[in-house]
Amino acid sequence: MTPGARLQAAAELLDAVWSxxxxxxxxxxxxxxxxxxxxSSDRRAIQERLYGVLRRRARLLWWIERTGINIGDDDTxxxxxxxxxxxxxxxxxxxxxxxxLFSGERHCPAALNTQESELxxxxxxxxxxxxxxxxxxxxxxxxxxxxxxxxxxxxxxIEEIAxxxxxxxxxxxxxxxxxxxxxxxSALAGAFIETAETPFSPIGLRVEGHPRLGGTETFxxxxxxxxxxxxxxxxxxxxxRPGMTVVDxxxxxxxxxxxxxxxxxxxxxxxxxxxxxxxxxxxxDRLRPRLKRAGAHSVKCRVIAARDDNWVSEQAGRxxxxxxxxxxxxxxxxxxxxxxxxxxxxxxxxELIDMQRHILKDAAAMVKPGGRLIYASxxxxxxxxxxxxxxxxDQFPNFHPLxxxxxxxxxxxxxxxxxxxxxxxxxxxxxxxxxxxxVLET
Numbered sequence: 001m002t003p004g005a006r007l008q009a010a011a012e013l014l015d016a017v018w019s020x021x022x023x024x025x026x027x028x029x030x031x032x033x034x035x036x037x038x039x040s041s042d043r044r045a046i047q048e049r050l051y052g053v054l055r056r057r058a059r060l061l062w063w064i065e066r067t068g069i070n071i072g073d074d075d076t077x078x079x080x081x082x083x084x085x086x087x088x089x090x091x092x093x094x095x096x097x098x099x100x101l102f103s104g105e106r107h108c109p110a111a112l113n114t115q116e117s118e119l120x121x122x123x124x125x126x127x128x129x130x131x132x133x134x135x136x137x138x139x140x141x142x143x144x145x146x147x148x149x150x151x152x153x154x155x156x157x158i159e160e161i162a163x164x165x166x167x168x169x170x171x172x173x174x175x176x177x178x179x180x181x182x183x184x185x186s187a188l189a190g191a192f193i194e195t196a197e198t199p200f201s202p203i204g205l206r207v208e209g210h211p212r213l214g215g216t217e218t219f220x221x222x223x224x225x226x227x228x229x230x231x232x233x234x235x236x237x238x239x240x241r242p243g244m245t246v247v248d249x250x251x252x253x254x255x256x257x258x259x260x261x262x263x264x265x266x267x268x269x270x271x272x273x274x275x276x277x278x279x280x281x282x283x284x285d286r287l288r289p290r291l292k293r294a295g296a297h298s299v300k301c302r303v304i305a306a307r308d309d310n311w312v313s314e315q316a317g318r319x320x321x322x323x324x325x326x327x328x329x330x331x332x333x334x335x336x337x338x339x340x341x342x343x344x345x346x347x348x349x350x351e352l353i354d355m356q357r358h359i360l361k362d363a364a365a366m367v368k369p370g371g372r373l374i375y376a377s378x379x380x381x382x383x384x385x386x387x388x389x390x391x392x393x394d395q396f397p398n399f400h401p402l403x404x405x406x407x408x409x410x411x412x413x414x415x416x417x418x419x420x421x422x423x424x425x426x427x428x429x430x431x432x433x434x435x436x437x438x439v440l441e442t
Contacts (some may be wrong), residue, residue, distance in 0.1 A: 001042040004101045004108030007083060009038075010049040011109055014079035017054065023337045024050065052090075053082050054338040055165050058137045059128055060085040067122040069115050080109065084116055088123035095120040140165050140338075144346050145331070148381050156428070160380075163428035168335035170207040171198060171432075173227040175258070177265045177295045181205065187218045200430065201232040202413065203262075222293040227255045230332075230378075230425045230432030234325065235259030237404075237423070237437055238374045239411050242271035244320040249363050251276035251301075254287035256325060261296035268295060275300045307358065315366045321374065324363045326356045328379035332434020335427060349383060356388055364396050373399065373440045378433060385436035386422060392440070399440040407439045 001009070009031070016027045028050070032043055053060065060082050064071060071081040080102075087093040087101070098120045104111040112120065129138060136143040139161045153160050172195070174181045185195050185205055193211050198204030205224070213219045213226065235256045240246045240263040248257045257276040264270045276299055278284050284301040291299050304311060329344045329352060330337070344352075360375065367373050375392070377384050393399060404423045405416035417423055422438040 001038060002108065004103055004105065006042060006046050006049065007101050008107060008109045009035075009042075009046045010053070011079045011083055013046070013050045014053060014077075014082065017050070017339050018076050018079065021343070024054065024339060025336070049083075051167070051338065053079075053086055055140065056086060056090070056128065057082070057338070057342070058140045059133065060089070062133055062137045063089060063123055063126060063128075063130075064119065067119060069119050069122065071115055071119065080116060081119060083109075084112075084120050085123055086128075088120050089126050089128045092125060095124050140341070141334075142341055142344070145381065148383065152380065152382055160426055160428045163426065164331075164334040164434070165338065166335060166427065168228070168427070168433065169431075170210055170213075171227060171229045171232070172205040172207060172213075172224040173201070173232050173255075173259055173262075174203045174205060174224055175222055175294050176203060176262045177268055177270075178221070179223045184218060184223045187223065188216065191216045191218065198229045198232075200412065200414065200432075201229045201236065203236075204229045204232050220293070222295055225255065225258055225290070225294065227259065228433045230430065230435045231255055232259060233412065233423075233425065233432070234374070234376045234435055234437050235263065235323075236411050237407055237439060238263075238321055238323045239372065239407065239439075240264050240272075240274075240321050242266045245273045245318055245368075246275070246321045247315070247319045247323070247363075247366055248274070248276045249322055249324045249366075250326055250359065251278045251287065252280075252283055252325070254283070254290055256323060257287065257299060258290060258294050258296060260323065261291070261294065261299055270296060270298045273300070274298070275302055277302045277304050279304055279306050309362075312362045312366065317366070317368045319366045319368060320371045322363045322366050322371070323374045323376065324359055325376040325378070326359055326384075328352055328356070328377040328384050329381060330378050331380040332378040332426065332436075335433065349381070353383060353388065356384065357391065360388070360392050361395075364392075364399065367399075367442055369442050371442055372402075373442075374437065375440065376435060376437045378435055380424075380426065380434045380436070385424075385438075389422060389438050389440075398442050402439045402441055404437070404439065 017024050032038055063085055064081050072078045087098050102109045102112045141161055150157050174184045188195055194208040195205040198206050240260045242264050251257045261270050264272050281303045330340050334341050401421035405419045408416040425432045425435040
């Protein structure tokens with residue numbers, strides 16, 4: 001593909017990301033599945049350009065607005081303008097070369113209009129970063145979250161936010177129903193994929209680079225699953241054991257369900273009862289082939305109603321463990337989906353908090369005496385974490401939080417986190433996605 005054709009592909013993907021709700025990685029996979037002619041170098045260049053713009057969105061839009069040039073009045077960011085802005089500022093591409101890329105020739109972007117040409121001229125040579133930018137623009141996060149994040153991190157705010165804007169590594173969870181970490185690492189090395197043991201998870205491997213794992217025998221045979229180390233730690237802290245009744249109440253894509261299944265393994269089989277619940281039949285249908293590949297044949301999948309599900313009532317007091325990884329703002333996953341940070345408003349947060357509380361009520365009812373409720377979110381906001389736990393403990397005084405360092409010592413081992421009622425993970429502090437976890441016992 002020519003440089004112009006790559007630019008057009010990036011523009012099409014940006015339009016798709018900014019006009020919809022699907023994560024960029026899903027859109028990228030679908031895009032190239034329909035364009036088999038794109039080589040690996042083309043895919044890499046287009047993806048790097050796409051994520052380059054997404055990770056610099058606030059600064060690029062700030063510069064576009066600063067020029068005063070009317071590019072469009074739509075609420076959706078203009079992909080062509082953003083590409084012109086990154087070429088002119090960060091890449092320092094001269095206006096005549098930008099015009100050459102937007103040539104209008106076959107597979108290339110349409111020629112620049114008058115306003116776009118003026119934009120290329122106005123931004124050429126400007127630095128991407130500027131001292132006039134407010135902190136949320138300079139460090140790429142929503143301004144309405146600044147009070148909460150500043151209160152959480154204080155003088156570490158910039159370090160933590162900067163880490164959230166970096167590229168995430170590829171982590172694998174070794175499926176202990178089928179193999180060991182050492183054997184999986186050796187098998188991957190035989191496919192020329194180098195890995196290192198994850199620093200915290202005893203069943204994790206961190207991949208060097210971003211190789212294509214799907215075609216390897218190690219992946220196809222279910223020896224490993226792609227799962228961030230932080231997500232692995234949440235599953236381990238759940239302390240699911242053989243013979244237990246365990247409910248993954250917000251299973252979603254099923255990564256933690258698969259990890260729980262392995263933890264409940266007795267040899268190559270699951271011992272006990274594991275139920276994956278979600279309101280989306282589509283998500284659970286996608287989980288089924290993953291369960292089969294992993295050898296987790298006895299896991300039950302249950303589609304539940306968003307409110308007042310009769311099945312949930314029937315499970316009252318039956319579960320040894322209920323894992324609740326609640327729907328949230330996903331602030332801890334911005335490395336993987338940098339567009340997600342712009343999708344939520346304060347009103348959305350209020351609605352999520354209400355939903356999380358409803359889910360917690362249902363989940364609490366299923367826990368048997370002496371059982372545990374594991375609350376998790378991939379959010380970094382205190383409103384979705386510590387404040388939710390304070391509300392829950394006020395509403396459900398029969399539960400008490402377990403010291404997270406003690407749970408860690410019992411389930412993960414190694415150096416435990418500081419004592420406290422909850423665990424916080426973040427790219428800057430632990431090299432994982434951002435997570436919160438609290439373990440509550442009746």
